[in-house]
Amino acid sequence: MFDTPLDRQVHSLAGIFQAATLVDGLAKTGEVDSQALQTAVETILNLNPTSYADLFKSSDHFKPGLKTLKDALARHGKGVSREVLQYAMAIIAVQGKLSKQTELMDTLSSELDRAVDQHQYFDDFLHESVLAATARCYENSVSKLNFRIRVTGNPAYLQNPKIAEKVRTLLLFGIRCALLWRQAGGRRWQFMLQRQKIQNQAQHLLADIS
Template sequence: MANYSIDNQALAFAAIAQCAKMANDVARRGVVDSDQWQVCVASLVCTDPETVMDIYEPVSDLAAGLDTLIKQLSDSGEGRSIEVTKYIAGIISLSRKLLRNDNALAMMSQRIDQVKRQLHHFTINDEAVISNFASIYSDIVSPLGGKIHVAGTPTHLQQPLNQKKIRTLLLAGVRAAILWQQVGGKRRHLFFSRKAYVKSAKQQLTQF
Protein backbone atom coordinates (compact mmCIF):
# COMPACT_ATOMS: atom_id res chain seq x y z
CA MET A 1 0.00 0.00 0.00
CA ALA A 2 1.88 3.02 -1.25
CA ASN A 3 -0.51 5.96 -1.28
CA TYR A 4 1.56 8.54 0.58
CA SER A 5 -1.14 11.21 0.91
CA ILE A 6 -1.37 13.33 4.05
CA ASP A 7 -5.01 12.21 4.43
CA ASN A 8 -3.99 8.54 4.58
CA GLN A 9 -1.18 9.31 7.01
CA ALA A 10 -3.51 11.33 9.22
CA LEU A 11 -6.15 8.59 9.20
CA ALA A 12 -3.61 5.89 10.09
CA PHE A 13 -2.19 8.10 12.84
CA ALA A 14 -5.74 8.70 14.10
CA ALA A 15 -6.11 4.93 14.46
CA ILE A 16 -2.92 4.84 16.58
CA ALA A 17 -4.27 7.72 18.66
CA GLN A 18 -7.66 6.05 19.12
CA CYS A 19 -6.05 2.81 20.33
CA ALA A 20 -3.87 4.77 22.76
CA LYS A 21 -6.84 6.78 24.03
CA MET A 22 -8.96 3.66 24.52
CA ALA A 23 -6.16 1.88 26.36
CA ASN A 24 -6.03 4.89 28.69
CA ASP A 25 -9.84 4.83 29.07
CA VAL A 26 -9.80 1.16 30.07
CA ALA A 27 -6.93 1.72 32.50
CA ARG A 28 -8.43 4.84 34.07
CA ARG A 29 -12.17 4.17 33.94
CA GLY A 30 -12.62 0.55 32.92
CA VAL A 31 -14.75 1.50 29.92
CA VAL A 32 -14.45 1.37 26.16
CA ASP A 33 -16.79 2.53 23.43
CA SER A 34 -17.98 -0.52 21.49
CA ASP A 35 -17.90 1.10 18.03
CA GLN A 36 -14.46 2.61 18.60
CA TRP A 37 -13.22 -0.77 19.84
CA GLN A 38 -14.73 -2.68 16.93
CA VAL A 39 -13.19 -0.56 14.17
CA CYS A 40 -9.70 -0.74 15.70
CA VAL A 41 -9.63 -4.40 16.71
CA ALA A 42 -11.24 -5.61 13.46
CA SER A 43 -8.28 -4.02 11.64
CA LEU A 44 -6.10 -6.81 13.04
CA VAL A 45 -7.78 -9.39 10.82
CA CYS A 46 -7.89 -7.20 7.70
CA THR A 47 -4.71 -8.58 6.19
CA ASP A 48 -5.15 -7.93 2.47
CA PRO A 49 -6.56 -4.39 2.09
CA GLU A 50 -6.38 -2.29 -1.05
CA THR A 51 -6.88 1.06 0.69
CA VAL A 52 -6.72 2.51 4.18
CA MET A 53 -10.52 2.84 4.07
CA ASP A 54 -10.76 -0.95 3.64
CA ILE A 55 -9.04 -1.45 6.99
CA TYR A 56 -11.20 0.92 9.04
CA GLU A 57 -14.84 0.40 8.21
CA PRO A 58 -16.84 2.45 8.88
CA VAL A 59 -14.19 5.14 8.95
CA SER A 60 -16.58 7.38 10.86
CA ASP A 61 -15.86 5.20 13.91
CA LEU A 62 -12.35 6.68 13.90
CA ALA A 63 -13.80 10.10 14.78
CA ALA A 64 -12.47 9.82 18.33
CA GLY A 65 -9.02 9.10 16.95
CA LEU A 66 -9.14 12.08 14.60
CA ASP A 67 -10.22 14.26 17.53
CA THR A 68 -7.40 12.84 19.65
CA LEU A 69 -4.91 13.54 16.84
CA ILE A 70 -6.04 17.17 16.80
CA LYS A 71 -5.64 17.50 20.57
CA GLN A 72 -2.26 15.76 20.62
CA LEU A 73 -0.69 17.63 17.70
CA SER A 74 -2.28 21.10 17.86
CA ASP A 75 0.02 23.98 18.78
CA SER A 76 -2.31 25.05 21.61
CA GLY A 77 -1.87 21.76 23.46
CA GLU A 78 -5.46 22.06 24.69
CA GLY A 79 -6.80 18.66 25.71
CA ARG A 80 -3.43 16.95 25.19
CA SER A 81 -2.85 13.88 27.36
CA ILE A 82 0.61 12.98 28.63
CA GLU A 83 -0.42 9.34 28.98
CA VAL A 84 -1.76 9.15 25.42
CA THR A 85 1.41 10.82 24.13
CA LYS A 86 3.51 8.21 25.94
CA TYR A 87 1.44 5.31 24.61
CA ILE A 88 1.58 6.62 21.03
CA ALA A 89 5.37 6.93 21.25
CA GLY A 90 5.67 3.42 22.68
CA ILE A 91 3.38 1.95 20.02
CA ILE A 92 5.36 3.54 17.19
CA SER A 93 8.65 2.34 18.71
CA LEU A 94 7.34 -1.24 18.99
CA SER A 95 6.04 -1.17 15.42
CA ARG A 96 9.46 -0.17 14.13
CA LYS A 97 11.10 -3.02 16.02
CA LEU A 98 8.50 -5.46 14.74
CA LEU A 99 9.07 -4.38 11.13
CA ARG A 100 12.78 -5.13 11.51
CA ASN A 101 12.15 -8.64 12.87
CA ASP A 102 11.13 -11.07 10.15
CA ASN A 103 10.68 -13.98 12.56
CA ALA A 104 8.34 -11.99 14.79
CA LEU A 105 6.35 -10.82 11.75
CA ALA A 106 5.97 -14.39 10.51
CA MET A 107 4.88 -15.61 13.95
CA MET A 108 2.41 -12.77 14.24
CA SER A 109 0.95 -13.56 10.81
CA GLN A 110 0.45 -17.20 11.80
CA ARG A 111 -1.23 -16.26 15.06
CA ILE A 112 -3.51 -13.74 13.34
CA ASP A 113 -4.53 -16.47 10.87
CA GLN A 114 -5.50 -18.63 13.86
CA VAL A 115 -7.71 -15.83 15.18
CA LYS A 116 -9.33 -15.46 11.74
CA ARG A 117 -10.27 -19.16 11.86
CA GLN A 118 -11.56 -18.68 15.40
CA LEU A 119 -13.86 -15.93 14.12
CA HIS A 120 -15.83 -18.56 12.21
CA HIS A 121 -17.23 -19.54 15.61
CA PHE A 122 -16.90 -16.41 17.76
CA THR A 123 -17.38 -12.66 17.40
CA ILE A 124 -14.43 -10.31 17.61
CA ASN A 125 -15.75 -9.10 20.97
CA ASP A 126 -15.74 -12.58 22.52
CA GLU A 127 -13.39 -12.95 25.48
CA ALA A 128 -11.69 -15.96 23.86
CA VAL A 129 -10.79 -13.84 20.83
CA ILE A 130 -9.64 -10.94 23.00
CA SER A 131 -7.47 -13.39 24.95
CA ASN A 132 -5.82 -14.56 21.75
CA PHE A 133 -5.10 -11.02 20.57
CA ALA A 134 -3.71 -10.17 24.01
CA SER A 135 -1.43 -13.20 23.97
CA ILE A 136 -0.09 -12.22 20.52
CA TYR A 137 0.93 -8.89 22.01
CA SER A 138 2.44 -10.50 25.13
CA ASP A 139 4.22 -13.34 23.34
CA ILE A 140 5.51 -11.61 20.19
CA VAL A 141 5.36 -7.82 20.31
CA SER A 142 6.10 -6.83 23.89
CA PRO A 143 9.31 -8.93 24.15
CA LEU A 144 10.83 -6.91 21.29
CA GLY A 145 11.74 -4.26 23.86
CA GLY A 146 10.52 -0.92 25.09
CA LYS A 147 7.64 -2.37 27.10
CA ILE A 148 4.72 0.03 27.42
CA HIS A 149 3.79 0.63 31.05
CA VAL A 150 0.11 1.55 31.28
CA ALA A 151 -0.90 3.61 34.30
CA GLY A 152 -4.42 3.70 35.66
CA THR A 153 -6.80 2.93 38.49
CA PRO A 154 -5.76 -0.25 40.34
CA THR A 155 -9.31 -1.61 40.54
CA HIS A 156 -9.57 -1.50 36.75
CA LEU A 157 -6.01 -2.55 35.97
CA GLN A 158 -6.27 -5.61 38.22
CA GLN A 159 -9.20 -7.07 36.27
CA PRO A 160 -7.89 -9.77 33.90
CA LEU A 161 -10.30 -8.87 31.10
CA ASN A 162 -9.24 -5.22 31.24
CA GLN A 163 -5.60 -6.30 31.04
CA LYS A 164 -6.41 -8.32 27.92
CA LYS A 165 -8.34 -5.43 26.38
CA ILE A 166 -5.40 -3.07 26.94
CA ARG A 167 -2.97 -5.52 25.32
CA THR A 168 -5.36 -6.00 22.42
CA LEU A 169 -5.63 -2.24 21.93
CA LEU A 170 -1.84 -1.88 22.01
CA LEU A 171 -1.61 -4.64 19.38
CA ALA A 172 -4.17 -2.82 17.22
CA GLY A 173 -2.16 0.36 17.73
CA VAL A 174 0.98 -1.38 16.50
CA ARG A 175 -0.94 -2.57 13.45
CA ALA A 176 -2.02 1.05 12.81
CA ALA A 177 1.54 2.28 13.28
CA ILE A 178 2.78 -0.21 10.68
CA LEU A 179 0.10 1.07 8.31
CA TRP A 180 1.12 4.66 9.07
CA GLN A 181 4.67 3.86 8.01
CA GLN A 182 3.47 1.96 4.93
CA VAL A 183 1.71 5.10 3.69
CA GLY A 184 4.79 7.24 4.31
CA GLY A 185 4.42 8.28 7.94
CA LYS A 186 7.67 9.07 9.75
CA ARG A 187 8.40 10.29 13.24
CA ARG A 188 9.72 13.60 11.92
CA HIS A 189 6.27 14.27 10.47
CA LEU A 190 4.95 14.56 14.02
CA PHE A 191 7.07 17.72 14.27
CA PHE A 192 7.28 19.09 10.75
CA SER A 193 3.85 18.04 9.40
CA ARG A 194 1.77 18.55 12.53
CA LYS A 195 -0.28 21.38 11.05
CA ALA A 196 -0.97 19.38 7.89
CA TYR A 197 -2.09 16.38 9.96
CA VAL A 198 -4.37 18.55 12.10
CA LYS A 199 -5.84 20.25 9.03
CA SER A 200 -6.53 16.88 7.38
CA ALA A 201 -8.09 15.46 10.55
CA LYS A 202 -10.43 18.44 10.87
CA GLN A 203 -11.46 18.13 7.21
CA GLN A 204 -12.08 14.40 7.54
CA LEU A 205 -14.23 14.95 10.63
CA THR A 206 -16.52 17.24 8.64
CA GLN A 207 -17.27 14.37 6.24
CA PHE A 208 -18.98 12.23 8.91
Protein backbone atom coordinates (compact mmCIF):
# COMPACT_ATOMS: atom_id res chain seq x y z
CA MET A 1 0.00 0.00 0.00
CA PHE A 2 2.95 2.34 0.59
CA ASP A 3 5.26 0.85 -2.03
CA THR A 4 5.45 3.92 -4.26
CA PRO A 5 5.95 7.65 -3.67
CA LEU A 6 2.46 8.20 -5.09
CA ASP A 7 0.92 5.89 -2.46
CA ARG A 8 2.67 7.81 0.30
CA GLN A 9 1.79 11.18 -1.20
CA VAL A 10 -1.90 10.35 -1.56
CA HIS A 11 -2.21 9.05 2.00
CA SER A 12 -0.50 12.20 3.27
CA LEU A 13 -2.74 14.42 1.15
CA ALA A 14 -5.75 12.56 2.51
CA GLY A 15 -4.57 13.52 5.99
CA ILE A 16 -4.29 17.18 4.97
CA PHE A 17 -7.77 17.23 3.46
CA GLN A 18 -9.19 15.30 6.40
CA ALA A 19 -7.77 17.92 8.77
CA ALA A 20 -9.27 20.69 6.63
CA THR A 21 -12.67 18.99 6.55
CA LEU A 22 -12.72 18.37 10.30
CA VAL A 23 -11.68 21.95 11.09
CA ASP A 24 -14.43 23.29 8.84
CA GLY A 25 -17.07 21.10 10.47
CA LEU A 26 -15.88 21.87 13.99
CA ALA A 27 -15.86 25.62 13.34
CA LYS A 28 -19.40 25.53 11.97
CA THR A 29 -21.09 22.95 14.22
CA GLY A 30 -18.92 22.69 17.33
CA GLU A 31 -18.68 18.93 16.82
CA VAL A 32 -16.04 16.50 15.57
CA ASP A 33 -16.02 12.73 15.23
CA SER A 34 -14.12 11.28 18.20
CA GLN A 35 -12.40 8.56 16.15
CA ALA A 36 -11.21 11.11 13.61
CA LEU A 37 -9.89 13.34 16.39
CA GLN A 38 -8.11 10.40 18.01
CA THR A 39 -6.53 9.48 14.67
CA ALA A 40 -5.24 13.05 14.42
CA VAL A 41 -3.72 13.03 17.91
CA GLU A 42 -2.18 9.57 17.41
CA THR A 43 -0.52 10.76 14.21
CA ILE A 44 0.81 13.91 15.88
CA LEU A 45 2.28 12.05 18.85
CA ASN A 46 3.87 9.22 16.86
CA LEU A 47 7.23 11.00 16.82
CA ASN A 48 9.39 8.08 15.70
CA PRO A 49 7.42 6.08 13.13
CA THR A 50 9.17 3.15 11.51
CA SER A 51 7.33 3.66 8.21
CA TYR A 52 4.35 5.36 6.59
CA ALA A 53 2.33 2.27 7.45
CA ASP A 54 3.10 2.92 11.11
CA LEU A 55 1.45 6.34 10.80
CA PHE A 56 -1.43 5.39 8.50
CA LYS A 57 -2.29 2.12 10.24
CA SER A 58 -5.83 2.00 8.94
CA SER A 59 -6.82 3.59 5.63
CA ASP A 60 -10.40 3.33 6.87
CA HIS A 61 -9.65 6.06 9.42
CA PHE A 62 -8.62 8.32 6.53
CA LYS A 63 -11.67 7.59 4.37
CA PRO A 64 -13.21 11.09 4.80
CA GLY A 65 -9.93 12.67 3.75
CA LEU A 66 -9.56 10.41 0.72
CA LYS A 67 -13.09 11.25 -0.40
CA THR A 68 -12.55 14.98 0.04
CA LEU A 69 -9.23 14.77 -1.82
CA LYS A 70 -10.85 12.89 -4.70
CA ASP A 71 -13.72 15.38 -4.89
CA ALA A 72 -11.38 18.38 -4.63
CA LEU A 73 -9.41 17.17 -7.64
CA ALA A 74 -12.54 16.59 -9.69
CA ARG A 75 -13.55 19.24 -12.18
CA HIS A 76 -14.35 22.49 -10.36
CA GLY A 77 -13.88 20.76 -6.99
CA LYS A 78 -17.57 19.82 -6.95
CA GLY A 79 -18.90 19.00 -3.49
CA VAL A 80 -15.99 20.51 -1.56
CA SER A 81 -16.51 23.81 0.24
CA ARG A 82 -14.32 26.80 -0.48
CA GLU A 83 -13.23 26.87 3.16
CA VAL A 84 -11.96 23.28 3.06
CA LEU A 85 -9.89 24.00 -0.05
CA GLN A 86 -8.51 27.16 1.54
CA TYR A 87 -7.58 25.34 4.75
CA ALA A 88 -5.86 22.53 2.85
CA MET A 89 -3.75 24.92 0.76
CA ALA A 90 -2.99 27.07 3.82
CA ILE A 91 -1.85 24.01 5.78
CA ILE A 92 0.62 23.13 3.03
CA ALA A 93 1.86 26.72 2.86
CA VAL A 94 2.28 27.00 6.64
CA GLN A 95 4.26 23.76 6.84
CA GLY A 96 6.65 25.06 4.22
CA LYS A 97 7.18 28.31 6.12
CA LEU A 98 7.48 26.60 9.50
CA SER A 99 10.16 24.20 8.26
CA LYS A 100 12.41 27.19 7.51
CA GLN A 101 12.17 28.58 11.05
CA THR A 102 14.73 26.65 13.10
CA GLU A 103 13.81 28.17 16.46
CA LEU A 104 10.12 27.51 16.00
CA MET A 105 10.84 23.94 14.90
CA ASP A 106 12.91 23.45 18.07
CA THR A 107 10.05 24.86 20.14
CA LEU A 108 7.59 22.54 18.41
CA SER A 109 9.84 19.55 19.09
CA SER A 110 10.03 20.40 22.81
CA GLU A 111 6.27 20.94 23.05
CA LEU A 112 5.61 17.63 21.29
CA ASP A 113 7.78 15.83 23.84
CA ARG A 114 5.65 17.37 26.60
CA ALA A 115 2.47 16.31 24.83
CA VAL A 116 3.79 12.74 24.59
CA ASP A 117 4.47 12.84 28.33
CA GLN A 118 0.87 13.94 28.94
CA HIS A 119 -0.44 11.03 26.90
CA GLN A 120 1.81 8.56 28.69
CA TYR A 121 0.48 9.83 32.01
CA PHE A 122 -3.24 9.85 31.16
CA ASP A 123 -3.15 6.99 28.60
CA ASP A 124 -5.97 8.61 26.63
CA PHE A 125 -5.46 10.41 23.34
CA LEU A 126 -8.67 12.39 23.89
CA HIS A 127 -8.01 13.41 27.50
CA GLU A 128 -8.49 17.16 27.88
CA SER A 129 -4.91 17.58 29.15
CA VAL A 130 -3.53 15.79 26.08
CA LEU A 131 -5.63 17.94 23.73
CA ALA A 132 -4.52 21.05 25.60
CA ALA A 133 -0.90 19.94 25.14
CA THR A 134 -1.24 19.32 21.40
CA ALA A 135 -2.98 22.68 21.02
CA ARG A 136 -0.06 24.36 22.81
CA CYS A 137 2.29 22.74 20.31
CA TYR A 138 0.50 24.68 17.59
CA GLU A 139 0.07 27.86 19.59
CA ASN A 140 3.73 28.15 20.60
CA SER A 141 5.14 27.44 17.15
CA VAL A 142 2.82 27.73 14.17
CA SER A 143 0.90 30.68 15.63
CA LYS A 144 4.15 32.66 15.83
CA LEU A 145 4.48 32.76 12.04
CA ASN A 146 3.47 35.92 10.18
CA PHE A 147 1.32 33.74 7.90
CA ARG A 148 -1.77 32.54 9.77
CA ILE A 149 -4.48 30.04 8.95
CA ARG A 150 -7.71 31.99 9.42
CA VAL A 151 -10.56 29.73 10.48
CA THR A 152 -14.08 30.99 9.91
CA GLY A 153 -17.26 29.64 11.43
CA ASN A 154 -19.66 30.23 14.30
CA PRO A 155 -18.01 32.69 16.74
CA ALA A 156 -19.75 31.00 19.67
CA TYR A 157 -17.86 27.80 18.89
CA LEU A 158 -14.54 29.36 17.92
CA GLN A 159 -14.44 31.37 21.15
CA ASN A 160 -14.96 28.22 23.22
CA PRO A 161 -11.49 27.31 24.63
CA LYS A 162 -12.05 23.54 24.34
CA ILE A 163 -13.19 23.79 20.73
CA ALA A 164 -10.31 26.14 19.92
CA GLU A 165 -7.90 23.52 21.30
CA LYS A 166 -9.39 20.88 19.02
CA VAL A 167 -9.13 23.22 16.02
CA ARG A 168 -5.43 23.85 16.73
CA THR A 169 -4.84 20.14 17.22
CA LEU A 170 -6.47 19.30 13.90
CA LEU A 171 -4.47 21.98 12.10
CA LEU A 172 -1.29 20.56 13.60
CA PHE A 173 -2.34 17.12 12.34
CA GLY A 174 -2.70 18.61 8.88
CA ILE A 175 0.75 20.19 9.12
CA ARG A 176 2.22 16.85 10.18
CA CYS A 177 0.68 15.26 7.09
CA ALA A 178 1.99 18.10 4.92
CA LEU A 179 5.50 17.32 6.16
CA LEU A 180 4.99 13.65 5.28
CA TRP A 181 3.71 14.66 1.85
CA ARG A 182 6.83 16.72 1.15
CA GLN A 183 9.07 13.93 2.44
CA ALA A 184 7.38 11.59 -0.05
CA GLY A 185 8.25 13.99 -2.87
CA GLY A 186 5.01 15.98 -2.86
CA ARG A 187 5.07 19.39 -4.54
CA ARG A 188 2.32 21.93 -5.24
CA TRP A 189 2.83 21.80 -9.01
CA GLN A 190 1.62 18.20 -8.92
CA PHE A 191 -1.93 19.46 -8.29
CA MET A 192 -1.82 20.81 -11.84
CA LEU A 193 0.32 18.31 -13.74
CA GLN A 194 -0.59 15.08 -11.92
CA ARG A 195 -4.13 15.92 -10.90
CA GLN A 196 -5.76 12.93 -12.59
CA LYS A 197 -3.10 10.54 -11.35
CA ILE A 198 -3.60 11.61 -7.73
CA GLN A 199 -7.39 11.50 -8.07
CA ASN A 200 -7.30 8.00 -9.56
CA GLN A 201 -5.11 6.73 -6.73
CA ALA A 202 -7.45 8.24 -4.13
CA GLN A 203 -10.38 6.54 -5.87
CA HIS A 204 -8.47 3.24 -5.91
CA LEU A 205 -7.78 3.45 -2.17
CA LEU A 206 -11.42 4.29 -1.47
CA ALA A 207 -12.52 1.25 -3.47
CA ASP A 208 -10.19 -0.96 -1.42
CA ILE A 209 -11.72 0.37 1.82
CA SER A 210 -15.28 -0.17 0.60
